Amino acid sequence: MKKIAIIGAGISGLFIANLFKKNPNYQITLYEKKTSIALEEGYGVQLSVNSIRFLNEIGFHKLRNNEKFTPEKINFYSNENLNKICELDITNFNSENCQYTTLKRSSLINFLKTDLEDLIKTGYNISNIDQQNKLIKLSFENGQSYEYDYLIISDGVFSKSKSLISNNEAQPKYNNTLAVRGILSKSPENIDSKNIAIFFGSNYHHVIYPVNSNGDLNFIAIIKHPLSKEEQKKQTLFGDKLFIRKVLEKFPLKNKDFLIDLKELKIFPVFVSNNFHKLQNDNIHFIGDAFYAFPPSFAQGASQSIEGAYELFKSIENNTQGDFYKNRINKTKMVNRRSKFNQFAFHLSNPLITFVRNIFLKVLVKNKKFLEFYLGKIYNN
Ligand SMILES: Cc1cc2nc3c(=O)[nH]c(=O)nc-3n(C[C@H](O)[C@H](O)[C@H](O)COP(=O)(O)OP(=O)(O)OC[C@H]3O[C@@H](n4cnc5c(N)ncnc54)[C@H](O)[C@@H]3O)c2cc1C
Numbered sequence: 202m203k204k205i206a207i208i209g210a211g212i213s214g215l216f217i218a219n220l221f222k223k224n225p226n227y228q229i230t231l232y233e234k235k236t237s238i239a240l241e242e243g244y245g246v247q248l249s250v251n252s253i254r255f256l257n258e259i260g261f262h263k264l265r266n267n268e269k270f271t272p273e274k275i276n277f278y279s280n281e282n283l284n285k286i287c288e289l290d291i292t293n294f295n296s297e298n299c300q301y302t303t304l305k306r307s308s309l310i311n312f313l314k315t316d317l318e319d320l321i322k323t324g325y326n327i328s329n330i331d332q333q334n335k336l337i338k339l340s341f342e343n344g345q346s347y348e349y350d351y352l353i354i355s356d357g358v359f360s361k362s363k364s365l366i367s368n369n370e371a372q373p374k375y376n377n378t379l380a381v382r383g384i385l386s387k388s389p390e391n392i393d394s395k396n397i398a399i400f401f402g403s404n405y406h407h408v409i410y411p412v413n414s415n416g417d418l419n420f421i422a423i424i425k426h427p428l429s430k431e432e433q434k435k436q437t438l439f440g441d442k443l444f445i446r447k448v449l450e451k452f453p454l455k456n457k458d459f460l461i462d463l464k465e466l467k468i469f470p471v472f473v474s475n476n477f478h479k480l481q482n483d484n485i486h487f488i489g490d491a492f493y494a495f496p497p498s499f500a501q502g503a504s505q506s507i508e509g510a511y512e513l514f515k516s517i518e519n520n521t522q523g524d525f526y527k528n529r530i531n532k533t534k535m536v537n538r539r540s541k542f543n544q545f546a547f548h549l550s551n552p553l554i555t556f557v558r559n560i561f562l563k564v565l566v567k568n569k570k571f572l573e574f575y576l577g578k579i580y581n582n
Pocket of ligand 1: 208209210211212213214232233234235239245246247248325326327355356357358360361362380421471488489490491497500501502503504505506
């Protein structure tokens with residue numbers, strides 16, 4: 202029996218642990234630095250069909266309907282006049298059991314950890330990774346150390362494991378944007394609250410979508426906001442009331458009244474990956490944001506984390522690990538290009554250019570060939 206250590210119990214680590222748990226040839230242990238698995242109440246996550254397909258293999262389709270939502274459209278609006286520009290039918294990519302799904306992160310994490318209680322060790326912060334011949338020796342800050350045949354690193358965008366292995370070479374960079382998140386229990390006027398709404402503004406966009414059938418809506422705004430190196434590291438800044446007020450005042454919105462209803466508001470700087478880190482050891486792998494973190498404007502981080510975890514599971518099972526890195530890089534590059542392009546297109550400022558963008562968008566959302574290329578290549582892997 203092969204022993205596998207997974208570091209980080211986020212979406213990717215929990216998902217791959219569920220997959221290995223079903224195979225008696227592997228014994229897994231999942232190490233998490235926090236003292237409990239974070240069930241961040243509220244905030245939402247969008248999952249496209251590429252990840253739903255894999256989640257269904259561990260029973261996601263059985264998750265209660267009041268814990269998830271299946272929007273059918275993405276409605277695009279302009280912040281300028283609040284007029285709807287056009288809509289995109291996302292059901293085109295759905296199949297009978299795989300539908301574009303939105304839900305609270307806490308519902309997803311709760312589902313993923315349900316069958317793993319005895320395999321998760323909380324309060325374990327990695328301190329050293331020693332690659333000895335075929336075995337990998339892990340040491341933790343609590344003084345304990347263990348040996349494994351495989352190591353799967355899924356400790357997120359600020360991956361300490363990656364820093365340890367790369368001698369601090371693979372550090373993420375600030376994306377020059379802040380993310381403002383919250384939950385709305387009341388829908389803002391004039392939006393279709395049964396679907397995803399994206400509002401474009403100058404150096405800004407926000408997205409509102411339902412996360413369950415109770416009418417709770419997730420709000421996420423991405424706003425350009427340069428920060429100095431010191432500010433990027435200053436965690437207290439993002440909880441500071443004056444800073445939060447200043448950021449909200451910067452929102453280029455005609456009507457900000459609905460922001461009063463925003464609950465659990467949180468601001469955080471968005472960090473993205475700078476490069477890929479190729480490992481020499483075939484028994485150590487990165488997944489999720491530790492592999493690569495994208496700008497959030499294509500809503501693919503969690504879906505790619507799930508997809509990558511599934512691919513790695515299959516490649517270890519079939520002993521084809523050499524292919525994992527190559528295939529994942531290709532897909533990651535495709536998603537990264539689209540994420541960056543979306544952010545660029547969503548945040549345009551010049552009125553003439555935004556006018557032209559809107560005309561293009563109206564045409565493209567009806568163009569089957571374009572949709573197949575831009576979304577289908579990612580969603581129908
Ligand atoms: C604003 C924003 C909105 C987003 N919206 C979407 C969306 O709608 N759809 C989508 O698909 N994606 C979205 N994403 C991306 C998505 O959230 C991430 O890609 C996904 O959560 C990555 O999962 P992960 O498991 O790799 O990492 P994480 O979820 O970050 O989990 C990492 C885990 O590792 C643990 N850990 C950290 N360090 C250590 C250590 N030293 N030792 C042990 N454990 C450790 C952490 O405590 C944590 O539990 C969004 C991202 C942002 C920033």
